[in-house]
Amino acid sequence: MMRKKVSNKELRTSSYDFTLPSELIAAYPANPRDHARLLVYDRETDTITHAHFYDLEKFIPKECALIFNDTKVIKARLFGHKPSGGKIELLINRPLNAVDINVYIRGKVKPQSEIIFDEDLKAQVIKLHDDGSREVNFFQNDKLLRFEDLLPIIDKIGHIPLPPYIQREDEKEDADEYQSVFGKEAGAVAAPTASLHFTPEQHARICENHTHAFVTLHVGSGTFKPVEADIITNHPMHSEYYDISNAAKELLDSDTPVLSIGTTSTRTIEFYAKHGKIQKGEANLFLHPQNRPSRVNHLLTNFHLPKSTLLMLVASFVGLEKTQELYAEAIKEKYRFYSYGDAMLII
Template sequence: MNSQKELLTSSYDFTLPSKFIATYPANPRDSAKLLVYNRKTDEIIHTYFHDFEKFIPKNCALIFNDTKVIKARIFGKKSTGGKIELLINKPLDANNINVYIRGKVKVDTKIYFDEELVVIVKELRDDGSRVVNFYKNISLLRFEDLLPILDKIGHIPLPPYIQREDNEEDSSEYQSVFAKEEGAVAAPTASLHFTGEQHKQICDNHTHAYVTLHVGSGTFKPVEAQIITDHPMHSEYYDISDKAKELLDSNISILSIGTTSTRTIEFYEKHGKIQRGEANLFLHPNNKPLRVNHLLTNFHLPKSTLLMLVASFIGVDKTQELYAEAIKNEYRFYSYGDAMLII
């Protein structure tokens, strides 16, 4: 394999007819298609997600990401009356929140929202994000106090390629059945395929544990550098439960449910086995996984770090081959799309 090719961003491009971009979820969730790729036999199997358990390798532990998507998009007005859209990215600490704002602002700009919520802009960052504080009745809010207000006035932050407004259904559908820890602004999408019943059955039958990675909006950012290693990787808060730590520190085989669980596990493995903090790991063919043996994932955007993560398991040529196979078989792509299992 030409490692130079695997470092070129252009190697991760592909053309996807827009009709294959899923704008609504599969109903029921487990009716989504599933492409299974067996690396030992080089075999591709086309099936459906309700058969996922049949393909779980023996003596293997599943690691799920239990993050919960918050209603991170809110709409307000400046004192001049100009309309503003704000997307929360992540808290930097209890009070300072990193956000993206659609509309012109400067430091000290005030933005007014329903529920007597006021934002004051504190800092304009070079990457286009802003640092803000949230107030209610002139009291500075901590991030955890902001969440119930967002639940009332906010919108589910659907990915930009789902070109429609969010609806009531998205509040539950763009959320895994085991979502628990609030803080993500994008769903860990491989998790969206599980029904409650299927998840319970798998957990009854297989060793499993949970990690938390609060997925940030950087997950959608395409790699713009010509060489993938020049890409500045975004960071996200993670927390590894004691049970997950125990499994990761053992020699049991790991099936990671999604790229977000994979980034969490591999950051832990490669950076001193620290149980919580900020993870900014970029997995690609020159930085392969050390701990995750098998991967369940969705089909990702061209030139994305997520596509490069898939290639860290199987190489760029095989990734392109499987994506071409998925397109030929009319799989649905991206967040609400179909799934792939690499064993």
């Protein structure tokens, strides 16, 4: 079967822009989680159904396996000060190795600058990067910390890094709400948001009735970076650490149809499928209408930012025009958007 030719329009970043009324940006999650709304698009019948997340099981195709991302969000936002007293905000992005950590710092710093935090924690700036990020080492009582030793400390003094479009400070409840109920591998600085809708009961029930497996993709802050190039294929895609479990590998190496829970699971699965079936490493896959999925059959996702790589990933499944139509329908029906917003299922 010949693949439909990709139009120039599908490659233009401007084609992925849309206007979203600010009241549709969700500042808080649905309560309970599974009471979020669910827009279901069936490609075979070209029909849209409006439902709720607790209806999800009705729409999962038979004989379909589910793959979840079990990453866990860390308290990556830290408030400290310079030795001179000037306030500094630091956002951990990702570890580069055991001790060198890529971060973003709000406030002027130079190499060898020190930032002081509670719990006798200090960060020393090692390098300044052209992309605005910084490289630091963390110390506690002058002892150089490995990333895994840093995690329990920032769990005490750090803050959940809510995305910038949620225009409020993090609250106590966000420590639980901005985590999936099955997250266990600490390392993400943004949640795999399609996963946030599952209650423990619904997740257990679905796993009992469907073959399933877990992958890990530690979501970095680059996931929020808008595409600035005029042509989407000129966008430098960010890289994130991934790990495919043995159970997921076995499933992906079979011909079982797959429903990917979220864009993060999708990027992981498709990187594995398209890059030599390597089980762990760095994934920087950019899915769009000229680079379509080859292993994922169905997608559960939230509603994404204009001009974002995540919106272009949705278009890799259904094309630009249908993506625009689905988003126009969601806006018309007043669905809630972004991390704490509603969900869409593409079957």
